Amino acid sequence: MIVKRLTLLIVALMCVLSAHAQQSKTDESVEFRPHWDLQLQGGASYTVGESSKIGDLLSPALYLSTNYRFHHAMGVRFGLGGWQGRGFAVLADEGYAFNFLQLNADYKLDLCGVFGGYNHRRVVNPYLLAGVGFNYGFDNKQANAIVAGDAGEVSKFSYLWDSKFFVAGRFGAGIDFRVGERVMLNLEANANVLSDKFNSKKAENVDWQLNLLAGVSYSFGKKHQVSQKWVEEQEAIKAAALLRQQQEEAEAARKAAEEEAARKAAEAEAARLRAEQEAAAEAARQAEIRNNNIEENSEEIYFTIGSYYIRKAESEKITRIAKWLSENPDYRVSIVGYADKETGTSAGNLRLSERRAAAVKAALLKAGIEESRVDFGFYGDKEQPYEKPSQNRVVICTLE
16 A cells, blocks of 8 residues: 555656756756766665674675666666675674675655756755665575574574575665766665565564665766757747848848849859860860870780780880870879789789789889879789780779
């Protein structure tokens, strides 16, 4: 019944808060953005027991959690933590420790968000939490050893276990301190309400574990964004101002449109003339290429079997290419070497094609062509550009 009422209260609270504006109190152009963060907490845990000395029942605690803030005043947290619980055997006058791990699912309520609205620059944010934990206790050796050594403690330890699962109710309060856009420091006090069997001793009441923790959180996403409501308001203001301006400056706008149309027409005519001039220049360059006997912007330098020596007839082709490049400084030449697949090995042919291409490149550089205008490559017998084997003992020079 209590859980049902608490659930109804949370749902009602969510409905009320969801109706509130998500815009920041200090800057209406900013609104809350749902986000995830990772939180690491450490501190001290106190397992309520019979010892009069607080130190007998203190133990370390460590929790790693992820938080999802789906509303500026509300969020959920899922975490894994625990470490150690403690108890005390009065008759044996001896304390004992055991380990546990606990999965937590918590609902968090930001008090400043509830009563003060959203403020993305708020530094101190107190909160309340309530949730449930799934606890696994283990390594309860010390309690078992006390019972084995002291018969007087047997009746008190009727709930003794080696390992055991527990369900915990959780509630607490804390404070987040904003130190940056993505980083927060944290102080939190919470309590786990567990089965009477948690500390192995029969007491006819639930066991309590109190935690005092300090931590740090890092947000994985932006915590706020541009407010859509503010954007719409600004757009409405701009639209009204624009309408007034259009009404007052209608004639000026008409003249500006006419001037713009005339400017675009002039630009279009200039672009057409440039295109015609470039086409004519390109045609002239192509005609000059044809006049220099270099067909289709390329030339083939052929070699004999297994050789990378440039013969005299082929050397004349290189001379023509060098002359053409000298007269056309805007062009480059691509040199690609090949080898005949019908002779030699693939590795040998690759080296041979490289040497053939290197020989042609060296001849062009010697003829005065800058190295920056010469692209160089070789494929061996991996590619065969022509059908006849003799034609593939070649370096193809392409003007670009």
